[in-house]
Amino acid sequence: MTELSQVNAPIYEALRRFRRMRVVPFDVPGHKRGRGNMELTEFLGEDCMNVDVNSMKPLDNLCHPVSVIKDAEMLAAQAFGAANAFFMVGGTTSAVQSMIMYACKEGDKIIMPRNVHRSAINALILTGAVPVYVNPDVNKQLGIALGMSVSQVEQAIRENPDAKAIMVNNPTYYGICSDLSRITELAHAHGMLVLVDEAHGTHFYFGDGFPVTAMAAGADIASVSMHKSGGSLTQSSFLLMGERVNADYMRQVINLTQTTSASYLLLSSLDISRKRLALSGKEIFAQTVEMAEYARSEINDIGGYYAYSRELINGDSIFDFDVSKLSVFTLPVGLAGIEVYDLLRDEYDIQIEFGDIGNILAYISVGDRKRDIERLISAMSEIKRRFGRTGADMLSHEYIAPVVTEAPRKAFYADKVSVPLEESAGKVCTEFVMCYPPGIPILAPGELITKEIIEYIRYAKEKGCQMTGTEDINIERLNVLK
């Protein structure tokens, strides 16, 4: 048996061996290599259906890995510079929830920025952990929440020496990074674990010149969306752990909520993508950055739009910037980000990642072609020519710092009543309100509803943001504490 290296992909190799064995299936899935569901097989392809199989000895079991999955996880850990790595099949959402459930029991405090993904606040509802929010710095011009400033983290630690962990969102959706190394030092000096939502940072581990990774900064646990910049299938993700984390206990935590029928499509996609990035990540991400930089300079040349980059760096709340991100501030052309987002799709058949009130984000990856980048730039130029206005009536949008009055879990499970949005000011919300994407809550359970927030929600709805999270699917009513 030769030793495994990054050229191997143990799960992928096992699936290929398994396919050659032509095993007769008297187990699930019931489609039996696709033969039992021909329409689906025609749509997805026979190759795909052939490897949609169940856990079994030759293919290992994600809940209790002892062979090929264990090997694949070991290779992934090596590739990411982690002590241990787990394959995740419930999206980075499940990775984020697992790391919080590992670090906190009911009543434990966790320091986190308020602009986290909903998955983190969901985990607070599940565990009963109590958030200590560090309000992120805000860039007033762009209206976006930034990273955590070190001094604010210091203050939060001082005021809450009993907190069990600090969670950092790094990089943010917009590509903004905090001073992860310094925050990790501070946290460790006070006996706290550092959990990093690194959903948008897979490429930091493989490309040159990117901001520091969670593992390199010495953080304890990181959730990495391999399916974003890493090229694996949607919903597949990695959970990375440093030396201080008990991986076997972590597996038990993950198994509390994870499926027992993990999809081998997802697992093999993680395995193959890890191999690909380990072998050629440098070139792949150099190309991505080159395209992003080109698009940025061309978009800035159009005038009005502002495609921002490293010039925002301020040494603290914007400690670093991910140049593979193409984030563009659109208000100067008189259009909300969400309007540009909709126009790109409806008028020009171009789908971008998201638009918020003031910004859009176009996701650039190695799968992009130069000519598609040209189309995006031209479409933005045309949108300015055809739809641009003087930016008079735009809501000067800013991140709204929430007032937390109850722990999320307490508020979520409390007795509540439904009231019309307009009459909800001054009450405590018991549910989420957010635009998706990016899925960062405007309101989370336990937070005070203010006039300002109601106005923001109304404006975002009017501009066409896709609002989610509330029981009332139309967001006309909110559930509040009785």
Add this chain to the structure above:
Amino acid sequence: MELWFTERHTPNVNFSIKVDHQLYSGNSEFQRIDVFDSKEFGRFLTLDGYMMLTEKDEFIYHEMITHVPMAVHPNPRNILVIGAGDGGVVRELTRYTSVESIDLVEIDELVVEVSKKYLPTTACRLDDERVHIYYEDGVKFIRRCENKYDVIIVDSTDPFGPGEGLFTKEFYGSCFKALREDGIMVNQHESPFYAEDAAAMQRSHKRIVESFPISRVYQAHIPTYPSGHWLFGFASKKYHPVRDYEPTKWSMLGIKTKYYNTKLHCGAFALPNYVEEMLRDVE
């Protein structure tokens, strides 16, 4: 020995030409380029295996894509040609003395080199002093142009591959911006016959209609293109292709043509009912 060039016109229809010998084969950054010689069609150029032109029937395409807009515009001086690295459109354009400058934007330099070497029939006027060649993506080039051209000719390949961007709304919008207030854009508009080509034709017509106040379609018969029935788009800010057309004025120029004439100009805009219907569906 028999050597045949075959292009798949649909999954169920092939078109073949017996090849005498192959003159060139090479790959550029963008595509595979081949030049063949044949008894029936003379030399012909293919890109990624798709027929671009043959010596025998290229005059139809090049005359129709060039003379129609040039005859409608009263004083075309500054011309932009996108694609057309084979030089056929430029050859026709250089016959107009009113023309002061021709900007040719071709993404693939190798197409021009190969054409100069093997296709002198079309590439013969690329050295005319009014011609400026830019090797660049047309979508990018035109983004920066404003109120600059009288006529834009979009001699694109198909709506897949490197020419894809030349069938998009952002491109047509950029062309509108690049034209003067009475400018005309003409484009290669695919065929209405086979289902897939027809869908591309409709998509592109819809986008042009949304970008220009006047948008008409005209036809020609091109034997080596799928189905032989080919369309061109005439998009204009001011001039109607038939009502504002002055045949005598064009005849006075004394340009000798093999396909185009003033009666055919008007006739080409009369389309079969099924084509009219397809166009109406997206207007």
